[in-house]
Amino acid sequence: MMKILNGENIVDNRFFKRFGSFEVKAIAEAVAGQVYGDESFLVNDLGTLKDAKEDQISFISNQKYLEDFKSSKAGVCLLEEQHLAIKPESMIAIVVANSYEAYAKVATLFYPPQEVESFIADSAVVAKSAKLADGVYIGHNVVIEEDVEIGAGSSIGHNSTILAGVVIGKNTKIAANATISHALIGDNCIIHPGVRIGQDGFGFAPSAKGILKVEQLGRVIVGNDVEIGANTCIDRGAIEDTVIQNGTKIDNLVQVAHNVRIGYSCFIAGQAGIAGSTEIGNGVMIGGQVGFAGHIKIGDRTKIAAQSGVIGELPANSMVGGSPAVPLRQWHRMTAYLKKATTKNES
Amino acid sequence: MMKILNGENIVDNRFFKRFGSFEVKAIAEAVAGQVYGDESFLVNDLGTLKDAKEDQISFISNQKYLEDFKSSKAGVCLLEEQHLAIKPESMIAIVVANSYEAYAKVATLFYPPQEVESFIADSAVVAKSAKLADGVYIGHNVVIEEDVEIGAGSSIGHNSTILAGVVIGKNTKIAANATISHALIGDNCIIHPGVRIGQDGFGFAPSAKGILKVEQLGRVIVGNDVEIGANTCIDRGAIEDTVIQNGTKIDNLVQVAHNVRIGYSCFIAGQAGIAGSTEIGNGVMIGGQVGFAGHIKIGDRTKIAAQSGVIGELPANSMVGGSPAVPLRQWHRMTAYLKKATTKNES
């Protein structure tokens, strides 16, 4: 395949503009870390444990990469206490309480998110009644219908469609080729390409004359600091709203049906699906490809293993797995039991 | 998060234009219901059991909302016989055979679907050979290629792409950012944003020289009154057609592979997937995240529980669950057996 190397650097400057170099001391201050080694050493870039050069900084967080850590040539590494003793001898360590959090900060130091450029493309179609705050970015071929409101510092990617009446807060980024209708969206959100928000929910009433479509008269309400992954779909409510509270992060290709209410600071991994009118509490962690039945309530801080099928209420702090989902420990026992029973049969 | 209330009304007039107020008598006539209470009472809007005001109408259909019903302040409620005795005293009841069907009708009374505006955007690119009937709506930046035909009253949402030769019937709505190719689509369909119809199926032939792509020479045939959810994908046939018959409703993020044939009036919930050449009968109900193997036949009126994996033929009227799918009762027994066996082990 094509040549994919970037010369000396791991981060490709075609796509990302680097700031600094930074002294170890400055980095340590940014992450409230303690330095073991030369504080004046100059760090030029980020790198992985495996590929970082001597003038680059890496981090160790996941134990799976311990071998890479031990043989890493990174000049500097963000790490937690327990890894200090086993670091390569020449490596400068910055010891922190949470190395992944520290890495996130250092990544932003070297590669701060791009400022939104104030720009309205000539090819964009913006209704006269739309209210665009100063400093918005409206990409090429964007369509913005009547009465839309977009707050300062927000951006709409090329070829996206914002239908009548939608309200978008400040510093929210809508990526390219997305469609938003019947929605109020907060501040500091990131909506990835191909997201569909606000279309009709899947509501039908059987009748003697066939299937009646039920008019979908609700909205989608998205709080602040919400991230919604590529090609994810969020239907508007039937009459109540579909709601996603502040700080919740949703991955790609997720289905959120009408009237669903998702609490604060949840994580929803790729291809999960939530059926109509289900309520997800706060701080809930949902694995990939999980499915929820409709009209159920999921308690705060519940953790749901990937591919689970949740068909009933779950109290707060539950940990469940399997389809239908059961307490996680029981799910492990069920799997082990079946394995044992059928391994015996084999001999 | 942002303020999300709409003042007195539940339905947001940013997005939906209300018709009427209506007298209870007029509403009862529209739904063939019997009134218990003041027939001349004026209803101003719709509401949920929980939030409706005195001048609003609600409905009780799902038993899960019985408590909300008993304490509801809705002035009027659509309900079935069995709930009449337990209604709040001051509530005017309209008794009907099917309260959800009645609600669907009342919703359309207050909020009739918007008429399609006759409009062709300047920014739309329409091939000279395309035949657009009178009264179509062609949104901004829409691309319509050669020989496309679009029937009267149909609309194509902004930024959508209709490739060469596609035929779309009357009163069919294609939403924004969709892509349609190699397809004949009937009347009164609703195609939601981001839908992909008519792209190549996943057809490859292994060969001594590597993997050969098999040219996909079929089409997608969509009947009348079909609804296709956001970001759903329907591949065209390999040589036979992929077919979706009249009245079938498909939810978001569903995968329909090449040569699949889906019968009349099926319901297919979100994220279900149907592998190549499988035939689904009429009136089949498919839960969310269900998967079907290829080259199998599913009998009429079959019901398939969410997350099931269907790997073999199913006779008409089957009810199945599990992966691989078994008769629903057996699936429940399998789950119960395993739970019991592993609960015992725990004590």
Add this chain to the structure above:
Amino acid sequence: MMKILNGENIVDNRFFKRFGSFEVKAIAEAVAGQVYGDESFLVNDLGTLKDAKEDQISFISNQKYLEDFKSSKAGVCLLEEQHLAIKPESMIAIVVANSYEAYAKVATLFYPPQEVESFIADSAVVAKSAKLADGVYIGHNVVIEEDVEIGAGSSIGHNSTILAGVVIGKNTKIAANATISHALIGDNCIIHPGVRIGQDGFGFAPSAKGILKVEQLGRVIVGNDVEIGANTCIDRGAIEDTVIQNGTKIDNLVQVAHNVRIGYSCFIAGQAGIAGSTEIGNGVMIGGQVGFAGHIKIGDRTKIAAQSGVIGELPANSMVGGSPAVPLRQWHRMTAYLKKATTKNES
């Protein structure tokens, strides 16, 4: 529903332009087959076993269609040795080693893939710094940002968005309404409509002050001869790249998370999902709706049954099924065991 017949032909000339008729002899040469019957017979088109006319050629590959084969009216049929004795008497046979491969070649003979037209739409927005090779096709309303490079013979479908710095090789086809960013894409690839490549991965670090977004500084590297299905999402790496090697074919609605590495010539069926940093070997076959945990390695030539949940490493040549996935035979035993246990209970 609407009339869907094409008169005499099965392949619809609205959508596909037929080349030739071809003599049996010419076809047999193209597929290195041996003719049983009249070599000078003229074949006008392709057809299915069930619907082909006397002047058409069909093929038998899947045993499920044996009855259709025995009663087929196709004048000519591509078949393998074992079916020669049971062919309809009047049918001319072309015996080949691999009838599906032969069909693929004959389909390309009658319906060769369309040549890319050299064209740049007036409505396309192409940055001055973009380098477009001669003979590219840039569709209507396409947006091509700064420093993009597109190789000779490649095409970008209408309403697609190619963000800054992306490199696309030769003879690669990007369909309509797609979004590509932070990616290097090879030659001879097919990227279907609605595909999202290069958006941020799902990377967050919990912190005392809430959830920190981790800047996603990697790329997506796609080799040559890769096919990526409609509405599939491939996130860019966190710092390493997300990589898809030459010859891999990915179906619709698949999720590929950040840092995933997929080897050569894999097949990934619809709605499969691969969590972050997982490495898939070469020649791996992945069924529909399969899920992979993150940070695991899957050996070469592994086969994974549909809907499986793979949570650990798999050695080369594994065959697994179930969720969590176990060796395929054991999975069958587990299912059989449970069925037997619960069938007994029923009697």
